[in-house]
Amino acid sequence: MLRIITQRTEAEAELRRIRDRTSTDQIVHKEATVREVLQAVQRQGDRAVLHYTQEFDRQFLTPEQLRVSGSELDAAYQQVSKELLDAIQLARAQIEAFHRQRVPKSWVQFKEDEVVLGKRYTPVDRAGIYVPGGRAAYPSTVLMNAIPAKVAGVPRIVMVTPPAPPAGHIGLDESEIKSNLSPTSASISPAPINPAVLVAAQEAGISEIYRVGGAQAIAALAYGTETIPKVDVITGPGNIYVTLAKKLVYGTVGIDSLAGPSEVLVIADTTANPVYVAADLLAQAEHDPMAAAILLTTDAVLAQKVQAEVEWQLRDHPRRLLTEKALAHYGSIVVVDSIAEAAELSNEFAPEHLELEVDDPWAMLDLIRHAGAIFIGSSTPEAVGDYLAGPNHTLPTSGAARYASALGVETFMKHSSIISYSPTALQKVANQIDVLANAEGLPSHADSVRLRMPRREGGNQGL
Known part of the structure; x- marks a missing residue:
């Protein structure tokens, strides 16, 4: 059962504990494993990717089976209902329309003496999208990551996602699966990718998809292999191994964020409907x-x-055990004295998702400083944003909303400064540059300006 807390000091301690729940000693052990995978893939390419796919995912593939074939992509459309296809297409349109509003515009400014300053935005050449998989399916994650990259104008977008266990092999260990392989066929038929995921990818404009997950997938995108191309930016959520791999390859490639377990914080007053609030809490807890x-x-x-109400709605919940575990460890109800106090606690927690189920949510918005996404009013459950409102659902977690933002078009773009000085403009600031350069002990910096100045009669500029 969700515990009710009424003391401010206890509430602050509990929120800190929940916010920092991924800061454990277990991560150190997992990071060593991830480093080993990254180094192996960097050295051995496809061979290491296939080895770790066998070891961790019980998938026995050849290099040719890594890429999802065109026939699989075509077949996926036959395996989803018209209702699901319509929903995917609506979500795609909404997400694309929102992100088109956020494309940064290059600009230049013309100043006196023919000085031109500006900023030029260009997309990266290649982007890699990681989509969690296995026994679950996340077509919404495909759309939320791929569409901003497309809108940004990235020329090549590739997707990696772990396949489901092959039919007839779920629950078998490695030796049992190997015993079913014939010596002449290097592997069983490639494990399938959820058709909804494949359809969402194609609707978002992606056809280059690889059936690989985990740290080995991140390594392949970061370093490149014989089959999987090296990319410039990697985005998309995953488990702790995926997150650690993204952390370790950052610098070799760009990343969106280090996504932790998902979270929701609901602020409610006397006007809130307890049935709605309970459902929204459960909608988050059922994730993980x-x-x-x-x-x-x-x-x-x-x-x-x-x-x-939470107890009532959990009675026949298909994910009851998982959801109860999340609520037992990382669920809380805190009774506060005022809406202002609730805002203070929320800002300190900096939630990934924040719901304002209060009488005047727009007025309360002024009190909120840190949140990944804010859902206004009792008719706006988080699920609206998760699927098709338009704003991105890839959001900062674990307090990162204090300094980070949602994934967007900007994630797939970078900007270059534009600077142009005329001879007259350079001459006007030459003395100041000379002073600053010499103050820093960089005489060639000063010379690079001095040698461009007009000759003075009787002077020697070393030319």
Whole structure:
């Protein structure tokens, strides 16, 4: 059952514990494994990718089977319902329309003496999209990552995603799977990718897809292999191994963020509907055993109603065990004295998703400084943003909303400064540059300006 907290100091400590839940000693051990995978893929390319795909995912593939074939892409459309295709297409249109509003524009400014200053935005050459897979399917993640890259104008976008266990081989160990392989066929048929994921990718304009996941997929994108191209930016969420791999390859490539377990924080007052609030908390908790679901409310009666409603809605929940585990470890209800106090606690936590289910949410918005995405009013559950409102659902977690933002078009672009000085303009600032360069002990900096100055009669400029 969700615990109700009424003391401010206890609430602050609990929120800190939840926010920092990924800062554990276990990460050190996992990071050593990830480093080993990265180094192997960098040295051995496809061979290492296939080895770790066998070791971690029980997938026995040849290099030719890494890439999803055109026939698989075509077949995917026959395997999804018209309703699902329509929903994917609506989401694609909404997401694209929103992100087209955010494309940075190059600009120049003309100043006196023919000085020109500006900024030029260009997309990266290649982007890699990681989509979690296995037994789950996330077509929404495909759309949220691929569409901003397309809108940014990235010429080549590739996608990696782990396949589901091959039919008939779920639950078998490595030796059992190997025993089913014939000596002449290097592997069983390639494991399938969820058709909804393949359809979403194609609707977003991606046809280059590789069936590989985990740290080995991130390594392949960062370093390149014989089959998988090296990219410039990697985006998309994954498990702790994927996140650590992105952390370790940052610098070799760009990344979107280090995504941790998902989280929602709901601020509610006496006007909130406990049924809605409970459903929104469960919608977050059902993601993962480490997902966080937090309610801050000014109404002690509402707190008790939500507590009971969560139990009621969990009765026949298909993901009950997982969801209960998340709520037990990382779920809380905090009763506060005022909306202002709720905003203070929320800003300190800096949630990935923040829902304002209060009487005047627009007025409360002025109190909010840190949140990945803000959902305004009782008719705006987080699920709207997860799927098709338009703003990106790849958001900063674990307090990173204090300094980071959602994935967007800018993630796939970089900017170059534009500077042009005329001889007259350079001459006007030559003395100041000379002073600054010599103050830093860089005489050639000063010379690079001095030698461009007009000759003075009787002077010697070393020319």
